[in-house]
Amino acid sequence: MSPVHVIINGERRDMAPETTVESVVRSLTDAASGVAVAVNDEVVPKTEWSRTAVAENDRVDVLTAVQGG
Numbered sequence: 001m002s003p004v005h006v007i008i009n010g011e012r013r014d015m016a017p018e019t020t021v022e023s024v025v026r027s028l029t030d031a032a033s034g035v036a037v038a039v040n041d042e043v044v045p046k047t048e049w050s051r052t053a054v055a056e057n058d059r060v061d062v063l064t065a066v067q068g069g
Helices: 021-028 046-051
Strands: 006-008 013-016 033-037 060-063
Touching: 006 021, 021 033, 021 046, 021 060, 033 046
Parallel strands: 006 060
Antiparallel strands: 006 013, 033 060
8 A cells, every 4th residue: 555645743754554643643752641633733632543544645743741941
């Protein structure tokens, strides 16, 4: 199968078909909490990450909370 072209945090990447949001997050961070994800400007609840596949030309933003002052 051909790769799926996705924009992740502003960078174009090729992903395997049916790659989930959960897999994208794991590839970017090992943070257990404090992570939020939006696909095409829509927040994806953490409970849906494993069931939400990225599609051709999706824009995925993965944000991590940073503590400090």
